Amino acid sequence: MQDTGKNIIIAGVGGQGILLFSNLLSKFYMKLGYELKISDVIGLGQRGGGVESHFRYSNKPVLSPFIKAGDVDFVISFEQTETLRYLHSLKEDGVVFSSTYELTSTSVNARLEKPMAECKTEMIKRSENKTFIIDPEEHKSPDFNISKMMNVVMLGYYAEFRGYSHDDMIQVVKDNVPAKFIEGNLKAYEKGAAIARAELATKESVSSNC
Amino acid sequence: METGNDIASMQMMNGNEAVARGAFEAGVKVAAGYPGTPSTEVMEYTHQRYSDIYCEWATNEKVAVEVAIGASFAGYRSLALMKTVGLHVAADALGGAAGSQINGGLVLVVSDDVGRLAGDDYNDCRHYGNMFNIPVLEPSDSQDAKDLMVKAFEISEEYSTPVILKTTSVTCKTTSPVKIDENYTYEAKCRDKYPVSFSKVIMTTMMMKAKGSEHPKLTKCFNDFPAHMKRLAEDSNDAGFNKLELNGKKIGVITAGTPYYYAKEVLPEASFLKLGLVMPLPERKIRELAEHVDELYVIEDGHDVIEKNIKDLGISVIGKELWPKFPVMTRFTPDIIEEKLVPDAPKRTPQEGVPFRLPVSCAGCSHLFVSNVLKKHKIKAAADVTCGLIGCFPHMESYSLQKCMGSSISLAHGYNLAKENKENFVAMIGDGGFWATGINGLMNLIYNNGQSTVIIVDNNCLAMTGGQNVASSEFGFNYKPENKLEIAKVCEAVGVKDITTVDPYDIGSLEEAIVNAVNAKTNSVVIVQKPCVTKFKLPKDTPSYIDQEQCVQCRKCINVGCLAIESKKAKDGSVKIVINEDICTGCRLCSTVCHKEAIKN
Numbered sequence: 001m002q003d004t005g006k007n008i009i010i011a012g013v014g015g016q017g018i019l020l021f022s023n024l025l026s027k028f029y030m031k032l033g034y035e036l037k038i039s040d041v042i043g044l045g046q047r048g049g050g051v052e053s054h055f056r057y058s059n060k061p062v063l064s065p066f067i068k069a070g071d072v073d074f075v076i077s078f079e080q081t082e083t084l085r086y087l088h089s090l091k092e093d094g095v096v097f098s099s100t101y102e103l104t105s106t107s108v109n110a111r112l113e114k115p116m117a118e119c120k121t122e123m124i125k126r127s128e129n130k131t132f133i134i135d136p137e138e139h140k141s142p143d144f145n146i147s148k149m150m151n152v153v154m155l156g157y158y159a160e161f162r163g164y165s166h167d168d169m170i171q172v173v174k175d176n177v178p179a180k181f182i183e184g185n186l187k188a189y190e191k192g193a194a195i196a197r198a199e200l201a202t203k204e205s206v207s208s209n210c
Numbered sequence: 211m212e213t214g215n216d217i218a219s220m221q222m223m224n225g226n227e228a229v230a231r232g233a234f235e236a237g238v239k240v241a242a243g244y245p246g247t248p249s250t251e252v253m254e255y256t257h258q259r260y261s262d263i264y265c266e267w268a269t270n271e272k273v274a275v276e277v278a279i280g281a282s283f284a285g286y287r288s289l290a291l292m293k294t295v296g297l298h299v300a301a302d303a304l305g306g307a308a309g310s311q312i313n314g315g316l317v318l319v320v321s322d323d324v325g326r327l328a329g330d331d332y333n334d335c336r337h338y339g340n341m342f343n344i345p346v347l348e349p350s351d352s353q354d355a356k357d358l359m360v361k362a363f364e365i366s367e368e369y370s371t372p373v374i375l376k377t378t379s380v381t382c383k384t385t386s387p388v389k390i391d392e393n394y395t396y397e398a399k400c401r402d403k404y405p406v407s408f409s410k411v412i413m414t415t416m417m418m419k420a421k422g423s424e425h426p427k428l429t430k431c432f433n434d435f436p437a438h439m440k441r442l443a444e445d446s447n448d449a450g451f452n453k454l455e456l457n458g459k460k461i462g463v464i465t466a467g468t469p470y471y472y473a474k475e476v477l478p479e480a481s482f483l484k485l486g487l488v489m490p491l492p493e494r495k496i497r498e499l500a501e502h503v504d505e506l507y508v509i510e511d512g513h514d515v516i517e518k519n520i521k522d523l524g525i526s527v528i529g530k531e532l533w534p535k536f537p538v539m540t541r542f543t544p545d546i547i548e549e550k551l552v553p554d555a556p557k558r559t560p561q562e563g564v565p566f567r568l569p570v571s572c573a574g575c576s577h578l579f580v581s582n583v584l585k586k587h588k589i590k591a592a593a594d595v596t597c598g599l600i601g602c603f604p605h606m607e608s609y610s611l612q613k614c615m616g617s618s619i620s621l622a623h624g625y626n627l628a629k630e631n632k633e634n635f636v637a638m639i640g641d642g643g644f645w646a647t648g649i650n651g652l653m654n655l656i657y658n659n660g661q662s663t664v665i666i667v668d669n670n671c672l673a674m675t676g677g678q679n680v681a682s683s684e685f686g687f688n689y690k691p692e693n694k695l696e697i698a699k700v701c702e703a704v705g706v707k708d709i710t711t712v713d714p715y716d717i718g719s720l721e722e723a724i725v726n727a728v729n730a731k732t733n734s735v736v737i738v739q740k741p742c743v744t745k746f747k748l749p750k751d752t753p754s755y756i757d758q759e760q761c762v763q764c765r766k767c768i769n770v771g772c773l774a775i776e777s778k779k780a781k782d783g784s785v786k787i788v789i790n791e792d793i794c795t796g797c798r799l800c801s802t803v804c805h806k807e808a809i810k811n
Contacts, residue, residue, distance in 0.1 A: 013567070026222060026385070036222060037351075039384040041325075048570045048773045063475040065351075065384040065468055068544040069558035084564045103790070104776040105565035109768050110605030113565040115779050123561075147792045 005034065005058030007067040009086050012078030013103050014042070014049050017151035020177075021076070022053040024155060027172045028164070029057040039065035048103065050082055076158060078150050079103055080120045087127050096131040097157060098124050099150055132157070132199060139191060149188035156192025161200065166193060223388045225381035228352035229319055230255035231388065232359025233263060233289055236315070237399035240281035241265045242274040243291025244299075244646070245675035248382040249321035252291050254678075257687055262396045265687050267678050270616070270646040271296035275303040275318065279372075282307075282316040285402035287363050291319045294333040299615070299647070301338065307372045308342035309410035309435040313403050315363030316372040324378045324511040324541040332536045334512035335376050339489035340519070343439055346374045346489040347451070348466040352386045358486055361451060365487075367401055369438040376488075378511060380468045380541070406431055443490035451486025454495050461551065462503030464496065464527065466516065469509045472544040477551060491519055500525050507532070507551075511541050571600050573774040574748065574795030576667055576740040579714035580638060581608035582770055582799065583721050589636055589728055591665075592625070594618040594648065596640030597673045597742075606771040609638070616647030622662045623655045631661045634728045638665045642672040644697065645681045649704075655733060656705040663727045663734045664706075668697055669742040677745030701735045708734035715740065717802055743795060751796025752811045754789050760808035763787055767800040767809060775800060 008025075012018045022038055029036055034057040041052045056062045069089040076097045077083035083098040090096065100121050107113040116123075125131055134157065136146045146153060152173065159169045170189060177185050223231065229252045233241060241263050243253045257265040268274035271292040281288035292300060297320050307316060320335040339346035347362050349355035355377065362373040413431050417423050446452055458479040465473055466485040474482065483499045485491070488510075500506050508517040508529040517529035532550050533539060539546065548555045571578050577598035584591050584601075585608050593599045593609035594617060601608035611621055622637035629635065639648045644666050655662055670684060671677040679686030681695040701709050708730055710723045720738065727734040741748060753774075756767070767787065768775050774793035778786050789800070789809070801809040 030222065035387070037384060037386045038222075039380060042383070048567070048572075050567050062386070063471040064544045065380060065386075065471065066543050068475070068548065069560075070556060081564060084561045088558045088560045102778075104778060106568040106570050106603075106605050107565045109775070109777050110568070111765075112568075112604055114563075115777070115785075116563055116565070119781070 005056070005060070005062075006073040007071050008055040008074045008076060009067060009072050009089065010053040010055055010076045011082040011086055012051055013082065014051055016051070016078045017149075018051045018053055018078065021151040021155060022055050024152075024169075024172050024176055025055060027176060028169055031168065031172070034058060035061050037062035037065050048106070050085070052082070052086070074158075076154060078154065080124060081105060083124050084116075084120060087124070087129070090129050092128070094129050095161075096124060096127065096129050097154060097161075098131065098133055099154070100133060100135045100137075101147070101150065132161070132196075134192075134195060139195060141187065141191060143187040144184040144191075146188070146191075149185060152185045152188040153192035153195070156189040156194075157196040158192075160193040160196035219390050219392050220387045221390050222385050223352045223356075224251075224383060224385045225349070225352050225355045225377050226251040227255050228349075228355040228388050229359050229375070229377065230259065231390070232356040234260040234396060235356070235391070235394055236360045236363040237287055237397050238263050238289055238363070239286035239314070239398040239400075240278060240288040241291065242268045242277040242288070243319075244268055244271040244274050244296050245672050245678040246293030246296050246321065247675055248323065248379040249291060249293055249319060249377055250675045250678065251382075252319055260396070262398070267680075267687065269681055271300040272303050275300040275307070278316060278318075279303065279307050282312060282314045283407050284314065285400045286314040287317075287399050288314060289317045289319055293321045293323065294335040295614070296320075297335050297338060298333075304338065304344075304372060305342055306409040308344050309371075309433060310413070311404040311407040311433045312366055312370045312372065313401055313407070314399070315366035315401075317359070317362040317366060317375055318372060319359075319375045319377065321377045321379070321382055322512055324380060326540050332540070334515060335374060336488060336512065336515040339374060340515070343435060344371050344374065344489075345369070345439070345442060345487060346376055347486060348376045348488045349381055349486070350467050350470045350484065351381065351384065352388045354486065355381060356388050358451060361486075363399075365442065369442045370433055371435060371438060376467075378467060380511075384468070404430075410435070439490055442487075443493065446487050446490065446492040447494040449487065449492070452492045452495055453482070453484045453486070454499060455482040455484070456499070456502050457481045459502060460504050462499045462506045463509055464499065464506065464516065464520065465509045467511055469511055469542045469547075472542055473509050473547055476544050476548045485516065488516055489519070491516070491523070493523055496520060496523065496525055500527075509533075509542060509547060568603050568605055569600050570605075570773040571597060571771055572744045573772050573793050574743040574750075574797040576669060576714040576738055577601065578770060578772055578799055579717060579720055580665060580667055580724075580738055581606055582803065583717075583724050584608050584636070584638075586721075587725060587728075589724070590633060591636040591638050592618040592621040594637075594639040594643040595674075596638075596643055596667065597669075598638055598640060598667055600771065605769070616643045616651065618643070619648050619651030619655060619662070619664050622664070623651065623658075623660045626660065626662050634663065636663045636665060636724075636728060638667065640673070641666065641668040641670070641682055641697065642674075642680050645695075649700065652701065652706070652735075653704050661731065661733055663724075663730075663736070665724065665727075665736045665738060666697055667738045669740060669745075671742055671745050673742040673745055677742060697737055698735075701737075706735045707732040709737070710735075711737040711739055713740060714738050715797060717799065748795070750794075751798075753791040753794035753796050754798065754801060754809050754811050755791065756787055756789055757808045757810055758786060760806050761787060762806055762808075764805070766803045766805070770800050770803055772800060
């Protein structure tokens with residue numbers, strides 16, 4: 001086992017399936033025999049509040065349920081305002097996966113706070129970390145509702161990036177998603193893996209040009 | 211790595227699941243509680259997975275504790291579940307049980323909302339341990355939660371005392387491995403030791419200066435609880451749940467709960483005393499650690515309870531002078547410990563100007579309709595603890611007064627008394643708050659000739675905690691249609707003069723009902739009936755959209771406070787008000803406030 005473990009922050013807003021994402025990931029890493037600790041921080045209200053999941057897997061028992069700022073390997077975020085909240089906690093070689101979806105904060109809607117002046121996607125891209133941006137508008141499909149299934153799109157994306165067995169990950173999805181949603185979720189998963197394949201090919205060619 | 215057999219018995223559980231499993235393994239027979247974030251799921255898991263245990267959502271926390279006390283006196287292990295604000299409601303019942311003879315183990319599972327995640331006041335249930343002289347256990351992960359749950363019942367019976375198992379928003383919502391004995395078979399444990407059990411008030415009154423207090427009629431009532439606690443304190447020096455780890459001699463840390471793991475990760479060389487039992491304290495172990503190290507710190511979430519109790523033993527420790535408590539800090543993180551004790555650790559600064567998220571009502575929520583009618587007619591009102599309290603936040607400003615669960619009816623009554631009914635100050639309450647304690651306020655209002663209007667927003671469940679049943683719900687652990695209580699009938703029975711029931715989506719009728727009730731010179735109740743959109747997944751209508759040609763950006767619709775309506779900045783910097791069609795339920799509330807008819811379907 002070469003990978004001794006990673007610290008992941010999964011972020012977004014209520015209703016985006018963050019807890020399902022971290023649940024699927026936990027099943028996958030458990031099968032690989034890792035120790036896990038997953039801590040969910042959920043704000044007030046049934047919908048629309050910020051949700052963050054601190055996901056840690058390791059070949060040794062995990063101590064702190066919260067990941068210290070500076071120790072995060074991956075930020076996986078389904079909402080780009082939330083992405084910005086966690087950028088500072090990444091390691092130098094940490095990687096960001098972020099959807100461009102945005103749910104305007106209540107405080108901005110109510111004019112208690114000003115909207116951020118700069119384009120958030122650009123701010124994320126400009127960070128010193130390696131970033132992968134997924135625009136749900138760009139990848140809309142008649143086969144599944146991407147706004148509902150961005151979590152599983154991201155799971156496919158992440159699995160491709162990590163070089164994991166898609167068969168194993170898809171099995172985890174099949175085992176843990178209600179039967180009537182499996183078909184749509186598998187389409188979403190494949191989409192995510194396909195986007196990642198295309199993106200990784202360009203990134204690699206870009207870096208080889210430098 | 212674990213062997214195959216061990217893996218088979220290891221399960222990933224969050225703290226709530228682990229507490230439920232602990233209750234099962236302890237042989238609990240009766241579980242009663244009241245929902246409260248973050249520990250609500252303890253009851254739900256117990257009911258789903260361990261059907262041998264009788265479960266009920268009681269009408270409030272005091273009732274839940276009393277049910278558990280009764281079951282415990284009957285000889286069976288019983289638990290009461292609540293969050294710390296709920297224990298304030300149940301404190302009188304707990305005070306009665308404290309110091310009295312215990313038959314079946316009696317454990318209160320109480321959760322502190324460290325970090326104020328659900329927006330509660332900053333509470334710490336361990337104060338009840340000090341006040342009532344009862345033990346408090348505090349787990350730091352799921353394995354600990356399961357083990358200490360079993361231990362709590364043993365302590366309760368061995369030392370004849372109710373026990374608090376304190377969890378937090380972090381332990382409840384953290385998933386970690388738990389070792390499960392697959393061969394365990396459930397058996398309800400029973401211990402019928404004492405024929406009587408009286409609160410210490412009765413007991414001491416009978417004993418006080420009584421001649422012949424050695425008479426068996428009196429001694430059978432007597433429970434020397436201070437002696438039990440002293441014995442527990444002494445025994446806790448050798449108990450496995452208080453773990454002394456003597457390592458480096460520079461830094462020593464006394465800690466409990468998840469802060470143990472934060473500190474352990476940041477200070478791997480330090481010596482530790484990890485307390486599983488935080489009340490009473492193991493004095494010998496504390497002194498041993500104090501002598502071993504140069505600097506002794508207390509790292510605990512919540513208030514400085516352990517710290518004060520240690521200082522009372524005459525042992526000097528560093529705690530809140532280094533880490534000031536609320537409002538400077540709401541809970542520990544590894545970062546906070548590192549900042550103070552690891553001087554050369556790199557500093558990380560969060561991105562500036564990322565806007566915060568206030569709570570918002572779900573699209574289509576009946577509370578939004580009520581809030582907007584009150585605002586439109588400038589009716590002053592008190593909110594209760596309900597999803598409707600979101601209407602108190604600055605983006606809504608529908609209410610001017612809000613306090614605790616079930617309070618709004620009495621708050622309005624008091625206000626109207628003082629203002630001699632000149633202002634028609636209205637109470638808004640949910641069905642949960644109404645049954646919890648609001649009904650007492652209503653009875654009080656009636657027989658004291660109050661003239662207030664009460665709006666009861668009945669969404670058929672306790673929505674804020676995820677949709678648990680209340681007395682008027684059409685579902686529940688022990689639901690039988692013939693036992694369902696009717697809010698309207700109860701209001702009528704207690705003597706409310708004017709009762710109207712409306713569907714909020716019929717906004718004209720809602721407006722009329724509220725305005726009429728407010729203007730009537732009598733007490734009145736308006737029952738606003740619509741099941742919770744989120745819990746019951748109500749069918750959606752065609753989503754609305756904003757015709758940008760007609761929109762003048764007056765922002766009246768955005769001030770409705772619906773999650774689906776957003777202010778969006780386009781790439782060219784222009785701002786548009788838009789409706790998120792994935793979220794919109796098509797309830798049309800926003801179109802009633804638009805003067806330009808810009809909101810369409």
